[in-house]
Amino acid sequence: MFNSIFSSILSDSTFSGNEFVIITITAFLCGLIIAGGYMIKNRYSRSLVTTLVLLPAIVELVIILVNGNLGAGVAVAGAFSLVRFRSAPGRGQEITGIFLAMAVGLAAGMGYIGIALLFSLLVTGVHLLLKSVHFGSENKGVKQLKISVPENLDYENRFDDAFQKYLKEYSYDDVRTTNMGSLYRLTLSVVMKDNVSSREFLDELRTLNGNLDISLGRMTEPQEAL
DSSP: OOGGGGSOSOOSSOOOHHHHHHHHHHHHHHHHHHHHHHTTTSOOOHHHHHHHHHHHHHHHHHHHHHTTOHHHHHHHHHHHHHHGGGSOOOOHHHHHHHHHHHHHHHHHHTTOHHHHHHHHHHHHHHHHHHHHTTTTOOOTTEEEEEEEEETTSOOTTTTHHHHHHHEEEEEEEEEEEETTTTEEEEEEEEEEOTTOOHHHHHHHHHTTTTSOOEEEEEOOOOTTOO
């Protein structure tokens, strides 16, 4: 009984109407599972989740039509490769979702509906488990500090005394010019000491940077980060 899950319902390169309906429904169901799992505890767009629902069925139809035809398969592979160059870069989770949708569509198109459903449930379940245990999440104690300083101010070592007084750790992530080169923007990753006031820390920094903009907040993940 269990072994039947890993067998294909297609016996050769042809397929019947019933088999096509079963495979297509399975592809849509896998897409719904993938999209539903992605929508839990993730940032997403309507366009992305709609794509995750429809993509397995689209890939499934392509695989059914080119089954046994090597020339058509090569042509379709070339067409799919063009999609990459017309797409905006995405986060790692988005790319993983797209590849998962394509993989289960491929399995469904070859008639392995049991594998397609099982793999969709398995990967989605593992994804939700990793999310629930905060696997790979950043240290919540790490914050991002941004300090603006005028161009005529020597910022190197200027803030070291304040940093040592209020911070456990700090490191410079980025230094850039802003406001037509009249200001420097320092970006640091910092860890505050226990039982210190962030307000007092910012007030002390203001006396050192000429009372220009300072921000202290949680680390933000760039939209294009993988």
